[in-house]
Amino acid sequence: MDTARLIRVAECEWRLPQQGAMRVPGVIFADLPLLRAMDDKVSEQLANVASLPGIVQAAYAMPDAHWGYGFPIGGVAAFDPEQGGVVSAGGVGFDIACGVRTLLTGLRRSDLEPVKARLADVLAARIPAGVGSTGSLRLDASAMDAMLAGGARWAVAQGYGLPEDLARTEEGGCVAGADPAQVSPAAKRRQRDEMGTLGSGNHYLEVQHVAEVCDARIAAAYGLAVGDVVISLHCGSRGLGHQIGTEFLREMAIGAGAAGIVLPDRELACAPIRSAVGKRYLGAMRAAINCALANRQILTHVARAAVREVLPGARVALLYDVSHNTCKVEQHVVDGALRHLHVHRKGATRAFGPGHPELPVAFRALGQPVLIGGSMGTASYVLAGTRNGRDGAFRSACHGAGRAMSRNEAARRWHGRSVIDELAARGVEIRSPSSRGVAEEAPGAYKDVVAVVDVAERAGLACKVARLEPLVCVKG
C-alpha cells in the first residue's frame, strides 16, 4: 500500500484523513511491514465505507485487512439510525455469520498421537465437507423457520449438543430480531441439503494442540494449558446466507439511488436502517446468523460423537463461538454519549473486554475469547478482549491471517498431494475430498498470522492468550 496519504498516529495505527466524499476518517491498525503488504484497495475501500450515510467516528481496518467486496475484509464500521445510518448487505457479505468455534476436549496431545490418523479418518467420514456434500438433516418448512428463529438454541432442543454450550456462544446461541418470513423461498431451498455441512474453501475442522500459553491467568481460566488438545470449526450460514446476501445486495444496489444514497461502489449496496428494505434485510440477516449458529452447533454434536468413538474418555466442551461477518446492534460511547449503533464487522471479530455486560458470566472478569483461525499448517490463536481495548474500533479485532496470494497463484505453485505429504511429515493429518482445494488453501498462500496477532496486541485490540498448532485438518 502507498502510505503517502496516511498519517501515523501511533506505533500500529494509521489515519486516512477525511477528504472528498468521506464523512469520517479511516483508521488502519498495522505496523509498517503489514501496511506495506496490504493492497491499495484496502485504503480505497476504507474511504468508500467512510462516505456512507450515518457512519460514526471512523471506518476501521484490522491488521489482517485485504481487498474485499465494497468493505475491505477486516473492516469495521458503525452506523447510527438516528443520523440516517445504513445497513449494508455488502458490508456483511455473502457468508453471513461465518465464524470460529473452539472446543475443549479434556485430552492431552499424548492421548491423541497414537490414534491421530484414525481420528482424522473418522472425522472426515462423519463431517460433511466439500462441494456437493449434504447433511443428514432435512427440515420441512416449519422446522426451517423454527431453526432460523432459534439458532443454536433450536439445535440443542433438537438434541444437537448440550444446554451448557449455549452460554458459550455469542448471543446465547440465538440472535434476537430474526424474521424467517423475510428469508426467500430460494434461500430456504438452497439450505435444504446443507444443514450440518462444513462447506469448502477456507472452511475447516481442525484438531489442534496448545503449543504456547501467552497469558497464564486467562489461559487457565479459559481451560487452556500447553499440550491440551482442542478442536476448532470455521464455517458459516451455508447456502442460505449466500442466497440472502445475493438477493439483498442486488435489491439494495438497484434501490440505492431512489433512497438518495450515492454508492461509490455497487458492492457497498446498502439501505437506510429504518427503511422497509433495511428492516427486511436485518430480519433475514439475523435469521442467517441463527442458521450459522445452528450449523456450528450440529457440527459440534457430530464432532463430539466422532471424538468419543475414537477416544471414549474425551469430554468435549465449548470454549466459545464467535461470528466474524455480521451487523449487530451494540451500545458504544461516542463523544461521551451512549449510542445504539449498527456495527458491521466484515472479517472482524468482536473483542469485548472484562466487565462487558453482554459477556457470559464465565468470561466477564476476563474478557471474551477472540478466536483467530489459521490455515492447515499455520497456527491459530486465542486472544482475549481487554479492558483497555480500543473502543474506537467498537471493540473489534482481527479474524485470521488473510490471503497473501490468489487461489490461481496458489494452485500454480503447489500441488495438493505434495502439500498433504509435506504437512504429514510435520505431523499434521489432512483429509480433503479435493486435491486442488488443498493446493489453493496451502499454508504458504496466507499471510503470517503471527505478525497479524502481534500487531492486534500491540495496537491494543486484544491480548494474546494461547497459540494453537494443527494436528488434524478436515477441509472441504
Add this chain to the structure above:
Amino acid sequence: MAWEHFAHGADIGVRGIGRSRAEAFGEAAVALTAVLVDPRSVVAQSELPIRCSAPDDEMLLVDWLNAVVYAMATRHMLFCRYEVRLEDHALAASAWGEALDRARHRPAVEVKGATCTELAVRERSDGSWVAQCVVDV
C-alpha cells in the same frame, strides 16, 4: 470465444470473451464452472433452461452467474456448455451438464455468489465482447 480467470486477493475473477454479448456471457459461465472443476470433465447429458432479467448489462451478468450458482447448488449439477440468448436486458439460456459426481469431478471449491467487484460488460475496439466479475468462494 474464450474464458479465463483473473486474480483477486481472496477469491477468483471470471471473464468471458465472445463475438457477441451473449457469447461473452456464456463463456463467463464456463469460467464459473472452471472455478469448481475442469469444464472438460463435465458431460453435456441434460439441458436446464435459465431465465433472468435486470436493469442493465452488468447487473444482468451478476444475475445470470448467480442463477447458475443457484442451479448448481440446489440441483447438485455441473454445467459445461451454455447457449445464451439476450434481448436488451432479458436473458434466456440453456445450460448443459450432468449430476455432480464428487469422486469423478473432485470439485475444488463452491462459489457462494457473483459480486459487483471488477464487474464489467463491454465491447472492445475489435468488436469482441468481455463480461467479467469476481466470484466469492
